[in-house]
Amino acid sequence: MAIQEPPQVDLNRIGLTKGDYRGRPSTLCKGCGHDSISQRIISVAYDLALKPTQVIKLSGIGCSSKTPAYFMNQSHGFNGLHGRMPSMATGATLANHSLTAIAVSGDGDTVSIGLGQFKHLVRRNVPMLYIVENNGVYGLTKGQFSATADKGQELKYAGRNELPPIDVCLEALVGDCGFVARSFAGDPRQVEQLLKAALSHRGTAVIDIISPCVTFNDHDDSTKSYAYGKAHEEVISDFGFVPAYEEINIDYAEGEIADVRMHDGSHVRLKKLDSGYDPRDRFAAMRLMQEAHQNQTFLTGLIYINEDRPSLQEMEHLPETPLAQLPMEKLRPSREALAKVLADL
Amino acid sequence: MAIQEPPQVDLNRIGLTKGDYRGRPSTLCKGCGHDSISQRIISVAYDLALKPTQVIKLSGIGCSSKTPAYFMNQSHGFNGLHGRMPSMATGATLANHSLTAIAVSGDGDTVSIGLGQFKHLVRRNVPMLYIVENNGVYGLTKGQFSATADKGQELKYAGRNELPPIDVCLEALVGDCGFVARSFAGDPRQVEQLLKAALSHRGTAVIDIISPCVTFNDHDDSTKSYAYGKAHEEVISDFGFVPAYEEINIDYAEGEIADVRMHDGSHVRLKKLDSGYDPRDRFAAMRLMQEAHQNQTFLTGLIYINEDRPSLQEMEHLPETPLAQLPMEKLRPSREALAKVLADL
Amino acid sequence: MSTITRPDLAPPEALESPVGVNNFSIVAATVNGSGSQTANNTLVRALFKMGIPTTGKNLFPSNIAGLPTWFLIRVSSEGYITRREKSEILVAMNRATVTEDIAKVPAGGVVIVPLEWKIPQDRTDLTYYALPVQQFAKESGANAKLQPYVANMVYVGALTALLGIDEAEIEAALSYHFGGKRRPIELNLGVVKAAIAYIRANITKTDPFRVQRMQATTNKVLIDGNSAAALGAVFGGFTVCAWYPITPSTSLVDALIDYAKDLRVDADTGVHNYAIVQSEDEIAALGMVVGAGWAGARSMTATSGPGISLMTEYTGLAYFTEIPAVIWDIMRMGPSTGLPTRVSQGDVLSVYYLGHGDTRQVCLLPANMAECFEFGWKAFDLAERLQTPVFVLSDLDLGMNTWMTDQFEYPTQPLDRGKVLTAEQLAELKNTWERYGDQDGDGIGQRTLPGTDSPYAAYFTRGSGHNKYALYTERGDEWEANLARLHRKHEYARTIVPAPVVDEMADARIGIIAYGSSDPAVQEARARLANVGVKTSYLRLKALPVNATVVDFIRKYDRVYVVENNYDGQMRKILQTEVPDRANQLIQLAHCDGLPLSSEFVAQGIVNLEKEQ
Amino acid sequence: MSTITRPDLAPPEALESPVGVNNFSIVAATVNGSGSQTANNTLVRALFKMGIPTTGKNLFPSNIAGLPTWFLIRVSSEGYITRREKSEILVAMNRATVTEDIAKVPAGGVVIVPLEWKIPQDRTDLTYYALPVQQFAKESGANAKLQPYVANMVYVGALTALLGIDEAEIEAALSYHFGGKRRPIELNLGVVKAAIAYIRANITKTDPFRVQRMQATTNKVLIDGNSAAALGAVFGGFTVCAWYPITPSTSLVDALIDYAKDLRVDADTGVHNYAIVQSEDEIAALGMVVGAGWAGARSMTATSGPGISLMTEYTGLAYFTEIPAVIWDIMRMGPSTGLPTRVSQGDVLSVYYLGHGDTRQVCLLPANMAECFEFGWKAFDLAERLQTPVFVLSDLDLGMNTWMTDQFEYPTQPLDRGKVLTAEQLAELKNTWERYGDQDGDGIGQRTLPGTDSPYAAYFTRGSGHNKYALYTERGDEWEANLARLHRKHEYARTIVPAPVVDEMADARIGIIAYGSSDPAVQEARARLANVGVKTSYLRLKALPVNATVVDFIRKYDRVYVVENNYDGQMRKILQTEVPDRANQLIQLAHCDGLPLSSEFVAQGIVNLEKEQ
Ligand SMILES: Cc1ncc(C[n+]2csc(CCOP(=O)(O)OP(=O)(O)O)c2C)c(N)n1
Numbered sequence A, B: 001m002a003i004q005e006p007p008q009v010d011l012n013r014i015g016l017t018k019g020d021y022r023g024r025p026s027t028l029c030k031g032c033g034h035d036s037i038s039q040r041i042i043s044v045a046y047d048l049a050l051k052p053t054q055v056i057k058l059s060g061i062g063c064s065s066k067t068p069a070y071f072m073n074q075s076h077g078f079n080g081l082h083g084r085m086p087s088m089a090t091g092a093t094l095a096n097h098s099l100t101a102i103a104v105s106g107d108g109d110t111v112s113i114g115l116g117q118f119k120h121l122v123r124r125n126v127p128m129l130y131i132v133e134n135n136g137v138y139g140l141t142k143g144q145f146s147a148t149a150d151k152g153q154e155l156k157y158a159g160r161n162e163l164p165p166i167d168v169c170l171e172a173l174v175g176d177c178g179f180v181a182r183s184f185a186g187d188p189r190q191v192e193q194l195l196k197a198a199l200s201h202r203g204t205a206v207i208d209i210i211s212p213c214v215t216f217n218d219h220d221d222s223t224k225s226y227a228y229g230k231a232h233e234e235v236i237s238d239f240g241f242v243p244a245y246e247e248i249n250i251d252y253a254e255g256e257i258a259d260v261r262m263h264d265g266s267h268v269r270l271k272k273l274d275s276g277y278d279p280r281d282r283f284a285a286m287r288l289m290q291e292a293h294q295n296q297t298f299l300t301g302l303i304y305i306n307e308d309r310p311s312l313q314e315m316e317h318l319p320e321t322p323l324a325q326l327p328m329e330k331l332r333p334s335r336e337a338l339a340k341v342l343a344d345l
Numbered sequence C, D: 001m002s003t004i005t006r007p008d009l010a011p012p013e014a015l016e017s018p019v020g021v022n023n024f025s026i027v028a029a030t031v032n033g034s035g036s037q038t039a040n041n042t043l044v045r046a047l048f049k050m051g052i053p054t055t056g057k058n059l060f061p062s063n064i065a066g067l068p069t070w071f072l073i074r075v076s077s078e079g080y081i082t083r084r085e086k087s088e089i090l091v092a093m094n095r096a097t098v099t100e101d102i103a104k105v106p107a108g109g110v111v112i113v114p115l116e117w118k119i120p121q122d123r124t125d126l127t128y129y130a131l132p133v134q135q136f137a138k139e140s141g142a143n144a145k146l147q148p149y150v151a152n153m154v155y156v157g158a159l160t161a162l163l164g165i166d167e168a169e170i171e172a173a174l175s176y177h178f179g180g181k182r183r184p185i186e187l188n189l190g191v192v193k194a195a196i197a198y199i200r201a202n203i204t205k206t207d208p209f210r211v212q213r214m215q216a217t218t219n220k221v222l223i224d225g226n227s228a229a230a231l232g233a234v235f236g237g238f239t240v241c242a243w244y245p246i247t248p249s250t251s252l253v254d255a256l257i258d259y260a261k262d263l264r265v266d267a268d269t270g271v272h273n274y275a276i277v278q279s280e281d282e283i284a285a286l287g288m289v290v291g292a293g294w295a296g297a298r299s300m301t302a303t304s305g306p307g308i309s310l311m312t313e314y315t316g317l318a319y320f321t322e323i324p325a326v327i328w329d330i331m332r333m334g335p336s337t338g339l340p341t342r343v344s345q346g347d348v349l350s351v352y353y354l355g356h357g358d359t360r361q362v363c364l365l366p367a368n369m370a371e372c373f374e375f376g377w378k379a380f381d382l383a384e385r386l387q388t389p390v391f392v393l394s395d396l397d398l399g400m401n402t403w404m405t406d407q408f409e410y411p412t413q414p415l416d417r418g419k420v421l422t423a424e425q426l427a428e429l430k431n432t433w434e435r436y437g438d439q440d441g442d443g444i445g446q447r448t449l450p451g452t453d454s455p456y457a458a459y460f461t462r463g464s465g466h467n468k469y470a471l472y473t474e475r476g477d478e479w480e481a482n483l484a485r486l487h488r489k490h491e492y493a494r495t496i497v498p499a500p501v502v503d504e505m506a507d508a509r510i511g512i513i514a515y516g517s518s519d520p521a522v523q524e525a526r527a528r529l530a531n532v533g534v535k536t537s538y539l540r541l542k543a544l545p546v547n548a549t550v551v552d553f554i555r556k557y558d559r560v561y562v563v564e565n566n567y568d569g570q571m572r573k574i575l576q577t578e579v580p581d582r583a584n585q586l587i588q589l590a591h592c593d594g595l596p597l598s599s600e601f602v603a604q605g606i607v608n609l610e611k612e613q
């Protein structure tokens, strides 16, 4: 009798299975865009062989903000307060800047209640991946408009929205964010590619992912629905991602316009598009977003990339050892030091 | 013996003297830019013959936010909470939309602690004049950097600022604000002209006035100093203002490019500039602000004007009589109405 | 010192509610998002319309779909409406919890369960009725997405047949629910009828539970507290509501939107005689309310714990600048995010002392639908009279559950707009009026509204030090005088807030104090306690600060149990500081597990604590 | 029942501090922004260095320049450091307040006033010394802008001559102030000397006030509480401070920035072993602190009333998720914006109960410089040990005024990082560890820090319902178990927070309880009371929750006066709930006009209240 082989499991670079990146079972509605984004995060973390114990997951409050419980169980997670996750994330990454921070928020969480904190986070360039799972409504409180809802949109429950939407990407751009992207939960390949690049960024990387709420905002005439997204998505940029651990040749491959060396040594290789759009051009990015905002077009892809701005942790002159792990002698000056201070009083 | 004439006092259209528009004595530092802005408000209110009892003054907390006590004593004033004046103003103007609301805030008040409320105010298009007395520091708490401080700026007290400034005008523009202007406390004529036009705007009118803090941020190398302002101010637009009560001829005068009819029937007559800048062009405005931000140039004048967006009060379908003055019968439905509701339960 | 005749001899059963015809509880265990609310509401309404006192309570999870949810229906011929610890009838429609659910059914109980699950019927002390639920749903003709919704109607049918509910009332309830729309009424009714037929054909009823018509609900209506509050606010002349969504307060504003559209829009012009604004957060919500109150609107917000925390700073401002505002706190379980869909009375201490510095807030404590309605309008009168924020501490149990109530009384007083000076009055007073004076000895100054056409009208409002003319001051004497006046105002507030309800039993030596949604449990508990010889007098607080009646009551009894739904005995702590001479006789009887208090907890708790005396 | 020998017969003067050589107070009335701080600090330092117990208190306005400000200097041979109601010597340098200022000088007092003002010297019970202040300033050679600054040095010179202050100490103090920089030292010293010469030449001293060297300050230093706190935090190993400017807490962070730069930067690499971030508001400040605490930093913030209000929601989160955080509340006068530059102890109740739901916070109550330093480091140990926010309730009087103190003791214990599991420990425990368990019966679970290299390390932190494994739960029993554990933790906290200081007098029948900056007034008042035969025992609280010593103390005395600087008697209310059996014997002695309590208030207050007994 042949010996039973143990089932074949694919291990990644650090010897983990995809299962090691899973979370607890989701309690979201079946078909919710947020669940599909969780799956993308799992895949990307597995592909890049992130070490789960060196990742932290941060979120506010909302259906979207629940999702960190549904991926990467071996990473510490903190599901904090509604709209105030950015400050918490700032503190956590100051305490330990060696960790990879993945934040998940909702549109209500980020641009309704959280707009101030979001903008100040971007301004400080806190090194982290900031995902907005944008469905244009408050899912968890059952379907009110959020500040990203399109003008003129109608919802059975909330009536008609008369206010202009706040554009997550434009806000980030105006706030000097060095990595701004938009994607669609119905476009898994693009989401994964953007996640990979974003995880290598030096400061705050913002990805605004349209993520349909199947329960409250998925009718076909909603700009945040699967149907609308599939029909209207226009990709504005394309790029290849070469992780730090892979070798890269310095020549541009055909169709590439530029190579952006990311903070962690990986590379984003921008490809030439018919539109000529270059995501390194800040004015172009702002104009594009402004036009999209005005014309309500659904543009996805990498909108802006710039590795120049130092992160908060760099500006703070932090030591290599994370503050949270400093040994006692770095924490408490000596008895003599106290005596000297007192003598000088 | 000749009879003593009473001293000659100039009365305005509604028979008030300039003194009727004065406030209590200022307790600000001598030379503070904020005091000169208060004087401009007094002049403009007197010139336009605003009825003081029909004006409300609103502010947050800071040296700047104290100033509503120093102009227009016959108007109700509310010096509220740090950074949270916009919501208070929203409520006040909902309660009584017939009043002219003049809000004064500081840079710390508006874009540090208050950024979220400021942006949401603009988004709602609450009809009011919103003046930011921008000195790049927290005056009242003695000289810390605010979020408008320029990158690389040094202050004796606070050290060096490493963070990029938040641009009040760009933020307003991105937020779909229909009246955006910048000025300089050292340019009284322009401040007055902008105030007049702003008071006629349909929704939120934002004027960012660089207003030097002589105590903490007036050294010559500060971009928020009098010296810097005087040396670097570049006017980007020019216009004439014709109040509603004056007649206007419909032809463009020489050098004018357009006539914008304001909500209250007054007119803003845009003049042609060498630069060709047209403050009705939103993209142009954003680009200009973005460039100014990048190059740290000091552009003043009317940046953007657009009377199209309805104000919050219009969107709310309010009656002509302010809510605060509705008679009892509009407030409490009849006994029969209650009986009917109960019968339907 | 107690008059109790040996409570330790009273058998525990003696403290429980009687069980039998028109006296039992049903628990329907379902999955949320499956539409079981229609089924549950239909049952409650049908029973209620049969004249039987009925209440429904929804124990639902904090998510949108897929998690366990339980609906409790109680019928009580005696008219008691509190949650009972035991439910005799289980409708087990959630596969995930069925085992646990069955384990909780008391001996003699009934289990209704889908036949398809093949649940072992191993408890011999129960009656099992297995129904082909899935088959019914399929046969209903509903599409796949609607099938779970329809399945719930099966248990409506089953209970109708088993309990003897009037089919006509079921039909009427469905018609009410669907606003008369024929399609859904018929679809659902079809399932109900099929289930009834199935039961009649296949099942022999062996349990004792059934209903029979009574006349105990005549003239009463069914409503939830949030709707009652909204209706009250509409009749209280609210003009501005600014709010931010949060469970369990959201449905209050939903109802406000609906009622205002019906009752406060000018029929001819279509203008709204009010504004309801969804703000960006709770800081802004209260900011708008305070700004509006300052400018003369009757303004309000509704929120829950996390929102209250965010409103702390604005509350302090409104308190100190003396601006009317109405804040409904529909209390849920805290601290922090806590259990958003579970009840507690846990915000009493924090709201009463809300704000840094010396502050004490006026709080109203509705305990039933009539008071939710009444405080809906009265809160404005008090806020404008006292020129201060008024908090209404309702909770999830009151706010989101269905209660029967007497018809609401039309407001008994005209709108009280408080001390607002007109231009004419100002012409007399000129510069002598004192915004923060105390002309009447009640601690309340006179205010003016922006827009008042008088050169004397204006004053400057600020949260920093001010004297009686509303001028800035840092003088210690003026500061103290102002605090002393605020103190007088607080003392005056005691005399005008709703007075407590007192019900004293002859010869009682112990008292009970409760408030809000703990009232029904106390009411029933007192009856059960009386049965075992424990006589109790009862005072129900309707507001803070407390008045002299409360002090007298506390002084009168040997011991006073303070019954509340929180962990720390928060109201007890407040009362201990109010009546320090009896602080040690105020005994905590608090419990907090997310559920409304039961009468068993109260009755048994008092018996146990009395034994210790 | 009192042992007091007829306090009503004690003359009020008997309760006052003695006056004479080395015993008097000076008030310097100036205009803020005029640089009088240099003059005042010079005087305080010189007197202090003469070995005479000296304290300085600045009563300043909430603006930048141009408003009245008063500086109080007290010298007390007995070593008392509290504010006295009367100041014998007035330095009248503010034209706007001079009349009022003179009116307040007690009979026998001295007025120093600019000659140029030609003030009528109409009080015959005072000694007037008029000096040509403006002339001196002009003659100093300083430019016009600096002249007001220089003018203040005139009164330094005048007082030096009149009181007999050692000129060498003045010079040393100036040298200290200007960090040895010759130009300003000489400029100022020149004015001082000229004024001294003028006095000697033109004025005959007729008043009895003067100083003479003592040895009472040997080994002591002068510092303000905010600097002491910052120094404590630096030695407590703070690693993250996030803050938002607000008076009177700003100077704490200013000092932290300075000390950390000196003491916590690696000399060789220049890296900072800490981060101090100015946030956009107080919500964000505490958010950063909580995030940092969660990730393993020793994190802190400093704020005042309005900031505390804004921190309410994050406090609730940190409390419930059990994250260490240190929050300094430098209390100023509230409610609302209140009086930003005036003191009060008005946040006690709101901080103790901060947060919706059932919460009670740990509060430390420093009363002097040594405790500001000690709690500066100890707060972290407690926060990490208890896994909870720890509030330090200091105030403007402690924080911003200059106090003499014994040298600080180097921390007596090594850093206590609390229960943090290592990867090794996790390898043993595997899945059995309970984040929110109670392994040790102290109510404190074990936590892990992000980054711990173990597959068992991770757990999920949330402010919503969680069981002991940190898993989401809505179960009532798990919720209650968690609250019960938090309650046990609170009980445990009582046993490890700083214990109260008790000083009992033989035969005393009355007790006093105070805390924080009210301590100096009580200390002196007790001595004065003893003089008139009123014996008092004293317990000074150093923390909340209170421990058994407090309960015993309260039970021991006939009456216990709770002395505090607020209107509502906030600590008394808390104690009434802690010791309900004595609630009625806890007597409020509270006062709040923006100034530090005086011993006269305390002594006279107790005498008056005792008469009523
Ligand atoms: C301070 C506070 N206010 C309100 C709430 C209630 N609340 C929970 S989630 C949510 C909105 C979430 O919307 P979004 O961020 O868009 O997330 P989604 O559910 O749509 O994914 C609100 C208002 C809360 N938890 N805390």
Ligand SMILES: Cc1ncc(C[n+]2csc(CCOP(=O)(O)OP(=O)(O)O)c2C)c(N)n1
Pocket (backbone or CB within 6 Å): B061, B062, B063, B064, B065, B082, B105, B106, B107, B108, B109, B110, B133, B135, B136, B137, B138, B139, B140, B141, B146, B213, D244, D245, D246, D247, D282, D306, D307, D310, D337
């Ligand atoms: C909640 C709160 N935090 C902090 C403060 C302290 N504070 C008062 S004014 C101010 C900054 C004001 O700066 P800005 O708005 O720029 O006004 P300026 O004084 O410069 O005119 C701060 C931080 C406060 N009053 N309230």
Ligand code: SF4
Pocket (backbone or CB within 6 Å): A027, A028, A029, A031, A032, A033, A034, A063, A064, A135, A139, A140, A212, A213, A214, A215, A216, C064
């Ligand atoms: S309600 Fe919407 S956002 Fe929330 S889980 Fe369901 S589909 Fe997703």
Ligand code: SF4
Pocket (backbone or CB within 6 Å): B027, B028, B029, B031, B032, B033, B034, B063, B064, B135, B139, B140, B212, B213, B214, B215, B216, D064
């Ligand atoms: S500190 Fe600065 S902003 Fe404040 S009053 Fe003085 S000059 Fe003006």
Ligand SMILES: [Mg+2]
Pocket (backbone or CB within 6 Å): A062, A106, A107, A108, A133, A134, A135, A136, A137, A138, A139, A146
């Ligand atoms: Mg959303």
Ligand SMILES: [Mg+2]
Pocket (backbone or CB within 6 Å): B062, B106, B107, B108, B133, B134, B135, B136, B137, B138, B139, B146
């Ligand atoms: Mg400023």
